[in-house]
Amino acid sequence: MTKVRVESFSISIDGFGAGPEQSLENPLGVGGTALHEWAFATRTFQTQLFGNQGGEIGIDDDFAARGFHHVGAWILGRNMFGPVRGPWLDESWRGWWGDNPVYHTPVFVLTNHPRAPLVMEGGTTFHFVTDGIRVALERAREAAEGKDVRIGGGAATIRQYLQERLIDELHVAIAPVLLGTGEHLFGGVDLPNLGYKCAQHVASERATHLVLTRA
Template identity: 80%
Template structure:
């Protein structure tokens, strides 16, 4: 059976997944870009985000690359798709990633406001799901077939799936950055009670990689 996975999700030392005040100019919130200093130089991110053939190898690259292995669909929250809030004023916002997003497969976006599917270059189609996390997961499983589903974020979306005990594996990269404020991921969650244990922890020069697995 396919798994529901979180991959390459970065937290600050004080537990925040993004900085405050997400805007078009600060898609990761104020200070949030610093969290991902481990990921940007890797071969995987250089290739998928910037179209460059070169990049660093090593521990960080190993974790970045595994996040794209055997994935057949993605789920993300509305805030990860873009900075627009409330009812869609129009359909002009098409995501952060340009005309050819990095996904190249179906992506299911959780939202309270309906919108027609958005077909992009390279095989990415954004489907906007108003029925909640279970409806999105059902659609994603149908699309992924025997492959896994990856949750891209943000923190609120991951928290909902954790609370429902639906995530099979969670890879967190702990970045040596203090944000002070922002969007927390694990505050108030009792992960052992939800069935999660730490099954891997690997330090690199820029992050500590943690894998949590649901029993």
């Protein structure tokens, strides 16, 4: 059965999933890169995302690796695709990741502005969905062909899916960082009332990992 999952979503101690002022120079917002140091060090990220050899194994790598297991499609908010705002004036922006993005599956990007599908190397095709989160999920489920759908973020997109009780499992990595401002992951979300509970928690030297599940 297809699950809807959030994996390896990093937040600060004070709950922010990105820093302020996202831009081409600061794709994760000012200070946001520090949230992901636990993941950057892992063997999974070094080999699969950066094309390097080596990397750390252990708790952090176990969580990083499971985030790519049995995933057949992704959903992203538009800010996760890039810093461009408003109508697509042209199609020159093709994502943060170069010609061969890290997804290797169909990716459904939530937006208010239509754009033709963007076919990339390595099996990634970006589909731009203007009909809302439920339509994006329906299309992603179909494209996943029995595998899971991963909600990649950002924080606002995850909140929307949480509020509709559409996420089955949520892995959050709390980094030992204070941002003070930015995009808060759980702001306005009553997790217990929505049926979510903490099913697992484990700490490494670089992060505290929590897995929330929906009853």
